[in-house]
Amino acid sequence: MPTITYTQPNGTQQTLEVAEGTTLMRAAVSNGITGIIGECGGQAMCATCHVYVRPEYAQALPEIREDEDEMLDCAAAERTDRSRLACQIKIDAELAEIVVDIPAGQL
């Protein structure tokens, strides 16, 4: 099964095995991963699902669309070139494994 590893700001890591088709946000919220809120349910309307993707996985990700780009500017924590919205990243055959860092704040 594909895996997602979430890294907390203090370095602790949690790895989830997830079904294909789920998003990084949905998996986090339904498994109680601290620090990802996902207030808008994945519509790129809230930016409370901001994560930093480890560079080695960046290649496998879809392009940042305009709506995601605009909302990333509104994330509470600093935007970097690793920033993505967890709700816009779907786990699929292309992306069987990913490691992300959770920012210190989402609000």
Next chain:
Amino acid sequence: MTPQAARCPFHGDPETNRADTGRDSGGQDQQAANHSRQASDYPVADWVDVAALASDPYPIYARLRAESPVAWVPQLNKFLVTNYTGCHAVEQDQEIFSAEVTGATMTRAIGARPMLRKDDPEHSADRAPMNPVLRPKSIKEVWGPVFEGNAETYLEKVAEIGPKEADLNRDYAAPLASQNLIDLLGLKDVSVEQVRRWSHDFIAGMGNVLDDPAIWERCDASTAEADRLLEELIPYYRQTPDASMVSAWANSGLPTSNVAANVKLTISGGMNEPQHMVTNMVWALSYHAEQSALVLTDPSLWAAAFDEAVRWQSPIGMYPRETTQETILEGVRIPAGAGIGVVVASANRDAAHFGDSAADFDINRPKRPHLAFGSGVHLCAGHWAAKTSIGQLAVPMAYERFPRLRVDEQRNESWDGWVFRGLTSLPVTWN
């Protein structure tokens, strides 16, 4: 890859954003709820007095949270969910807790099912076209100047009325919220009074569970007026698109009946709440002089003041869902087809989530997610619009214009409601 230069219009200086470091998102609580203990028969709260709810719901919410945060309330024919984890769990699961409630007076009132009474994917088809209009960039760049101009217009009227007579609800909050919504929707040739009347008639219809024919008559008349306008506007915006909501919907490929239903939903849901937030904020700051002094010396605190006021006195207190199957929520077994009342106004005072000071107004409290705009796929579409038009413009501009703006204790204020709650009048004065 990603442009760094752009800045969110809502975060002036990223350094000043207090982080919610190390606090959980509520997700953990939800997990606990999923694995909750074996359910027993459900608690019944037959002591809930509906009239008392409308005059001051908070003591009743406190007792419900303490005794039975998921309880059957026979007077309302619903399970009320009053704690944070329970409300949050409902909002995360549209398959079990559907927004498509049976016998929806909302659908009857506005003639067709709007997005708020649909689940995904139908919901998303209606909603996606207007999200770009309501994201922060469009709100700030296109609509900010419009909201600001409207605020100036009505501040002028308040000044003419003067500090002995002015009612912040009647003279400022109500007409301003109506004009802002008219502009954002892109309605043309309608007055503030007309759209306020439509809004009130639709809301009365949505609440007309007792089928009062007089209420339906007014509601149907307003629906007909609004539909007539939209019959002209939709083709107009197909020819001449602009940045408004009706334009976005008109060009989305959705059938006219969907567009009309969602415009009427927005007229019902996008006016009273921002209106109530103007008066809620001024009321809260009037009775918390130290915090008022803080925010007046440090304008970057307006965002926190708005957020705290909408948590503390949530304009939408409760909204409905319906179970599609038997389920267990917070240890309580709920049958299929049951009406659920998601009492976000109560969740927003839950000490288990906000700490012992949950009942206090405190703009400096640590940031925690609240549910005043709902959460999940139905999260308020207008939340950036409300934060900007009210929290960044209408209220700060009123304090700038009127030195020592405050509640006039010589005259009477009044609060009303629990499903929707706000000040029905707020006499104010200034120096």
